[in-house]
Amino acid sequence: MPLSEHEQRVLEQMEQALYAEDPRLASTLKSTQSGPGAGLDRRRVALGVLGALAGLGLVLVGVMTQYIWVGAIGFLGMVLGGAYAATPSRKPQSKLGVVGGTARPRATGARPTGKGPRKPRPSGGFMQRMEQQWDRRKEEGPF
Incomplete structure (x- = not known):
């Protein structure tokens, strides 16, 4: 599934920040990364x-x-x-597949035993949460 425009912009910002913070690491990562199945x-x-x-x-x-x-x-x-x-x-070097493909669906409303009440999930999707964390780290500084 292709990335949305917003996700591509966030990824580009992260790459630019990596180049700014540690250009040697960024160039090493870029030279060793040749795509899937490389090696x-x-x-x-x-x-x-x-x-x-x-x-x-x-x-x-x-x-x-x-x-x-x-x-x-x-x-x-x-x-x-x-x-x-x-x-x-x-x-590709390794083939990824389904691990434990015998999963059974749980009954609606049933909670697993031995666990307390569930904690509410933060609002928004995964990328929104990652972007919020990124912004917080950027505001706090490097240390």
Whole structure:
């Protein structure tokens, strides 16, 4: 679900405040954040390293037997194995799903046992509460 214009403005203000307070942290976070599924997959790295080692073995065999074409194939295997290990996977690292999908709806008006009366929730939505907290922190200062 896309963000509303107000939420986008609040997010931009938060980013600007982060850049103003700690530009080094902001630049570090921006450089490491490449989107969902970014990063190296262990299986990809392992297979790439194994391919590169097999290519190195073929290069050595090619040098010992003086067959240049075996060494060339080995070199190609080393390059392709290293490239395969270095490229990030295209799919997300973890798949999120429903945890405990056997939830049952409660009866209307029923409260869980062992709990006292519920505290009233603050008025407004989540983003309004976050914006209020942000404004309060900004007014109070850094300490």
